[in-house]
Amino acid sequence: MDVVEIKNLSIRSAEGQLLVHDSSFSLESGKTHCLLGESGSGKTLTSKAILGMLPADLHMSGDILFRGQNLNLLSKKSWRQIRGKHIGTIFQHPEQALHPSIPIGRQFSDLMCSHLPISRYEAEKQAEKMLSRVLLKDTAQVMKSYSHELSGGMNQRVMIAMALLPKPEVVIADEPTSALDVTTQAEIISLLRHLIWDLKMSMLFITHDLLLSSYLADTIGVMRSGEIIEQGSTERILGRPEHEYTKQLCRYRSQRILSKGGNSPNAPSSTAL
Numbered sequence: 001m002d003v004v005e006i007k008n009l010s011i012r013s014a015e016g017q018l019l020v021h022d023s024s025f026s027l028e029s030g031k032t033h034c035l036l037g038e039s040g041s042g043k044t045l046t047s048k049a050i051l052g053m054l055p056a057d058l059h060m061s062g063d064i065l066f067r068g069q070n071l072n073l074l075s076k077k078s079w080r081q082i083r084g085k086h087i088g089t090i091f092q093h094p095e096q097a098l099h100p101s102i103p104i105g106r107q108f109s110d111l112m113c114s115h116l117p118i119s120r121y122e123a124e125k126q127a128e129k130m131l132s133r134v135l136l137k138d139t140a141q142v143m144k145s146y147s148h149e150l151s152g153g154m155n156q157r158v159m160i161a162m163a164l165l166p167k168p169e170v171v172i173a174d175e176p177t178s179a180l181d182v183t184t185q186a187e188i189i190s191l192l193r194h195l196i197w198d199l200k201m202s203m204l205f206i207t208h209d210l211l212l213s214s215y216l217a218d219t220i221g222v223m224r225s226g227e228i229i230e231q232g233s234t235e236r237i238l239g240r241p242e243h244e245y246t247k248q249l250c251r252y253r254s255q256r257i258l259s260k261g262g263n264s265p266n267a268p269s270s271t272a273l
């Protein structure tokens with residue numbers, strides 16, 4: 001069953017330039033869909049459109065359905081409520097989500113209390129449990145810390161915990177590990193994959209990394225110059241690509257794997273487009 005359906009999404013700049021062109025795809029319950037594309041291909045704008053967070057100067061057309069409800073027809077306030085509770089977001093940089101001068105624990109309880117009828121004490125207890133699930137140690141200390149006191153990898157784990165804690169049905173992750181070193185990246189991606197599977201969530205994962213999408217995705221949409229040029233199951237897209245551009249990407253991936261001495265295609269790596 002589809003949780004989110006994007007129908008004929010187009011986004012234009014104030015000058016009328018078409019930045020995303022007639023995109024349609026869906027997020028199936030419990031599955032991960034990757035939007036894979038080079039820089040500037042329109043991936044982030046697509047995710048911002050789903051979140052109702054497009055810059056005001058851009059014009060959007062098309063439909064964004066969440067469980068059949070057209071989000072375009074909602075007020076900004078109602079869209080924001082769906083975003084916080086039903087659609088979680090993991091950004092590339094923790095500073096996009098974490099407040100620099102509010103302790104982590106307080107940010108968790110603010111978030112939870114704004115969506116659920118629970119006390120701060122209960123919210124903090126649940127937050128600490130979730131921090132253990134993202135494999136952070138000394139969670140009581142993390143709750144008291146400010147984001148600048150934590151490492152990049154720790155902040156990314158905190159952000160994942162914050163996105164998953166309200167148990168959203170959908171998580172949108174936009175290049176969530178591209179600012180991290182390769183080892184931390186691999187740890188966080190495998191943790192994210194496990195949690196999304198365990199909590200039975202759907203995920204839209206945005207990346208320019210072909211190997212990462214082969215590791216995470218059930219389905220892939222390949223974006224180029226604002227258009228989805230090809231989409232289908234991961235096995236089909238990477239095993240039997242039809243579009244010339246996707247074929248080139250796959251050839252490039254094979255060369256990279258060979259030149260690295262035979263990386264497993266199932267292991268996360270930083271092979272970017």
Ligand SMILES: Nc1ncnc2c1ncn2[C@@H]1O[C@H](COP(=O)(O)OP(=O)(O)OP(=O)(O)O)[C@@H](O)[C@H]1O
Nearest residue numbers: 013019037038039040041042043044045046055208
């Ligand atoms: N507010 C804006 N006004 C005009 N053009 C914009 C605006 N925001 C983004 N763009 C342009 O839209 C295109 C798609 O941008 P988008 O950020 O979605 O790309 P992307 O695929 O996510 O790339 P990256 O991986 O580098 O983040 C780019 O050419 C970008 O310059």
